[in-house]
Amino acid sequence: MSKLTHDLTDATFDEEVGAAEQPVLVDFWAEWCGPCKLIEPVLEEIAEENEGRLRISRLNVDDNLEVVRRYDVMSIPTLILFKDGEPQLRLVGAKGKAQLLQEINRHL
Amino acid sequence: MELNNMNDVVVIGSGPAGLTAALYTARANLSPLVLEGEPSSTSDQPGGQLMLTTEVENFPGFPDGVLGPVLMEQMRAQAERFGARLFGAKATRVKFQSGGPHTVWYRDPSTGDEAQVEARAVIVAMGARSLMLGLPREHELLGHGLSTCATCDGFFFRGQHIAVVGGGDSAVEEATFLTKFAETVTIVHRRGELRASKIMQDRALKNPKIRFAWDSVATELVGQSKVEGLKLRNVKDGSETVLPVTGVFVAIGHSPNTDVVRGELELDPDGYVVTSDGTTATSVDGVFAAGDIADRRYRQAVTAAGSGCAAAIDVERWLESHSAH
Numbered sequence: 001m002s003k004l005t006h007d008l009t010d011a012t013f014d015e016e017v018g019a020a021e022q023p024v025l026v027d028f029w030a031e032w033c034g035p036c037k038l039i040e041p042v043l044e045e046i047a048e049e050n051e052g053r054l055r056i057s058r059l060n061v062d063d064n065l066e067v068v069r070r071y072d073v074m075s076i077p078t079l080i081l082f083k084d085g086e087p088q089l090r091l092v093g094a095k096g097k098a099q100l101l102q103e104i105n106r107h108l
Numbered sequence: 109m110e111l112n113n114m115n116d117v118v119v120i121g122s123g124p125a126g127l128t129a130a131l132y133t134a135r136a137n138l139s140p141l142v143l144e145g146e147p148s149s150t151s152d153q154p155g156g157q158l159m160l161t162t163e164v165e166n167f168p169g170f171p172d173g174v175l176g177p178v179l180m181e182q183m184r185a186q187a188e189r190f191g192a193r194l195f196g197a198k199a200t201r202v203k204f205q206s207g208g209p210h211t212v213w214y215r216d217p218s219t220g221d222e223a224q225v226e227a228r229a230v231i232v233a234m235g236a237r238s239l240m241l242g243l244p245r246e247h248e249l250l251g252h253g254l255s256t257c258a259t260c261d262g263f264f265f266r267g268q269h270i271a272v273v274g275g276g277d278s279a280v281e282e283a284t285f286l287t288k289f290a291e292t293v294t295i296v297h298r299r300g301e302l303r304a305s306k307i308m309q310d311r312a313l314k315n316p317k318i319r320f321a322w323d324s325v326a327t328e329l330v331g332q333s334k335v336e337g338l339k340l341r342n343v344k345d346g347s348e349t350v351l352p353v354t355g356v357f358v359a360i361g362h363s364p365n366t367d368v369v370r371g372e373l374e375l376d377p378d379g380y381v382v383t384s385d386g387t388t389a390t391s392v393d394g395v396f397a398a399g400d401i402a403d404r405r406y407r408q409a410v411t412a413a414g415s416g417c418a419a420a421i422d423v424e425r426w427l428e429s430h431s432a433h
Contacts, residue, residue: 032162032175032259032263034177034260035148035153035159035160035260045218061264074255075252075260076260078251092252095148098216098217098218
């Protein structure tokens with residue numbers, strides 16, 4: 001992952017997502033998830049192209065069960081878009097770039 | 109990615125069949141263009157069905173097994189090394205004509221717009237995807253207890269009671285895998301015995317966490333915002349019960365991804381591409397088919413790879429004999 005996609009943890013989640021000035025798209029993922037790997041390069045591209053208006057961070061579900069339970073994530077990849085710490089949009093399952101952008105852009 | 113308008117060969121699909129076809133045609137200096145598909149979680153995606161599996165124990169050459177996504181990453185790298193042009197776009201429609209050239213439309217991954225390429229020969233290798241149950245509210249509950257990917261989602265059902273619908277190899281394999289996390293796994297099967305291979309059946313029957321709901325079909329997903337149960341109907345006596353499960357995994361079989369070529373290629377009644385005996389040639393001269401899209405019988409990674417190789421050799425010979433054009 002490039003430097004644009006930042007790793008969150010249970011300990012840093014509230015501070016980083018709640019205090020962010022831009023919307024944050026959180027990618028719930030794990031090493032053993034094939035579809036998660038498929039969207040990695042797509043998210044990288046989106047992060048690069050939207051620098052300044054959207055931050056993309058990821059959260060490893062293996063190590064951060066507290067956040068996983070709080071948002072009731074039961075399937076990965078799940079993407080949740082947060083604005084001022086509040087979830088605005090939830091996308092379950094891997095999707096192509098155009099599809100993702102269409103959904104995300106409505107909330108930016 | 110810059111695409112040539114005219115290509116010697118376009119490969120549609122990037123599972124074991126598509127990538128092996130790409131490897132062989134690349135090594136034959138045909139510079140294949142591979143339309144890999146778009147990310148999804150439905151097994152119709154780049155890398156194909158193996159992207160949704162964990163340990164693959166029956167691919168020759170890997171005595172200790174290999175992870176499905178890792179195997180696909182390696183096949184992809186191998187095809188790329190010899191000059192295959194891999195493009196993460198999904199084919200949306202085709203126009204084939206006997207002897208070519210053929211036109212393939214795809215959705216541009218960045219813009220979502222449709223664009224097209226031409227090819228002298230085409231290999232269709234879009235594989236197959238998992239069937240869904242067709243129950244009401246399936247779409248809403250996907251990712252909220254209903255899953256098509258045991259390897260992706262099993263983790264979230266630690267200590268819970270869950271169900272797997274289906275009775276074939278993939279159902280039994282998923283159920284066995286899911287016992288790593290779940291407290292119990294109930295296999296819901298419409299018959300009174302499994303269709304799975306002997307070795308898989310033995311594993312399941314011996315597993316103390318696996319239970320069976322025989323002669324049963326799923327009729328309703330219970331629960332508002334997430335799955336709280338699965339309603340079953342016994343096909344023998346018509347009785348209805350609700351299985352108190354928080355997770356439902358579906359493994360009731362596959363359907364070939366032939367929507368894109370419907371009307372252009374001869375398909376059998378179940379939608380599989382028809383090929384002439386012993387070759388990969390389809391009903392259109394210059395269009396070849398490889399892997400699960402044309403295989404209702406074997407459907408293995410290694411047979412898909414084998415037929416991808418066969419399609420590449422068929423294409424190479426076909427192009428040679430049509431080089432006057």
